[in-house]
Amino acid sequence: MARTSRTRFAVLGSLTLGDRSGYDLKQEIERRMGAFWAESIGQIYPTLKQLELGGLVEEVAPSDEAKRSRRVYRITDAGLAELKDWLRAPPQPEQVRNEILLKLYFGPHMGAETALGHVARFEAYQRALLELFEQFKPELVAAADSEEQRLFWEITLSSGLHIADARIAWCEETRRRLLEWQQAQGRDPDTAGD
Amino acid sequence: MARTSRTRFAVLGSLTLGDRSGYDLKQEIERRMGAFWAESIGQIYPTLKQLELGGLVEEVAPSDEAKRSRRVYRITDAGLAELKDWLRAPPQPEQVRNEILLKLYFGPHMGAETALGHVARFEAYQRALLELFEQFKPELVAAADSEEQRLFWEITLSSGLHIADARIAWCEETRRRLLEWQQAQGRDPDTAGD
């Protein structure tokens, strides 16, 4: 995929919020950043190893025998420097692969009925997301340990709200269009029923 | 990545619009579907081969010596059936990896200045997209060979417009927030200049 891994930076960044194990990172990325970042769990452990080799993270208390099955990592000064370099670089435009739109683009091969089903499911999912974001907001605000942290977290949360709103509006518009089309089909004996 | 390739269906679907070579497919997906679907060029040729092996596509006039360096494919009945099965199945929710939001989530490590730069570039890009979509609309409408085709293509185009609008609104809101924060910092001697 990408020439340089972004998993590295998702991991380094999360480690600036506190020491974490691989499992902690997985949970935190899913829970706190899930609205805009999906991380492959299978990438986290190899990435931690690789970062440790490069001296960007280090294991906390590696000789402690008591909790042998839990390896906790801490970001190093070198790791923080690398993260900051990456944060300064302009973000790359994302590769989009929106499956519902791909299917709708080939809509004449599935018909309005199936399309309406897809759109309805998509809309329900977006509404559930919206609700989740609203519930999540106070938790995020409470977890922030500075005003600046809170500002940036609210900014990312707001993006999720804007996008979900826009998608719901598109769903409503699309449902209306498809229903109109269906009705027009029903009224038109030339094209109905094929 | 995904357990089952979606490149197969982007290719099969495009071939329902007419016979195409690998290069044609690349051009068409980039130009017509680029707003919601990115296809890896390196995947198209192996996918065509694999589809041909499975009998889902076939080469058009494979023995023609005149245009030996251009292999044109046509979808078969089996290919169309497989496409239709896939179109009926509910779309999977997309994996999001939004790099600008990942960076902003770690915003305290870059500061408001850098963040404003990232947001400004993102906004300019979204505005350019919006313009592109508007220019593209009449071309898409003209290319549709049926009212149904036009309906579905307008639906996918409309999604791009909604999302770009929402992102621009988020950019404006975010710029306002970051500027306010910067000004508050400037007025506050305790936290300014760190």
Place this chain on the structure above:
DNA sequence: GTTAAATATATCTAATAGATATATCTTCCA
């Protein structure tokens, strides 16, 4: 008739998604 640019096919590597394997720890019930 040679160069340059566009067209076209193909291959390669590193990154990633998603599934799965396996071990450990905690809880709760018999």
Place this chain on the structure above:
DNA sequence: TGGAAGATATATCTATTAGATATATTTAAC
């Protein structure tokens, strides 16, 4: 006390994908 169930935790594997690159062929330009 034991052991089953479920949560926690680490790790590995494969098919898919992004993006770069190699290399012909065709067309246009000079």
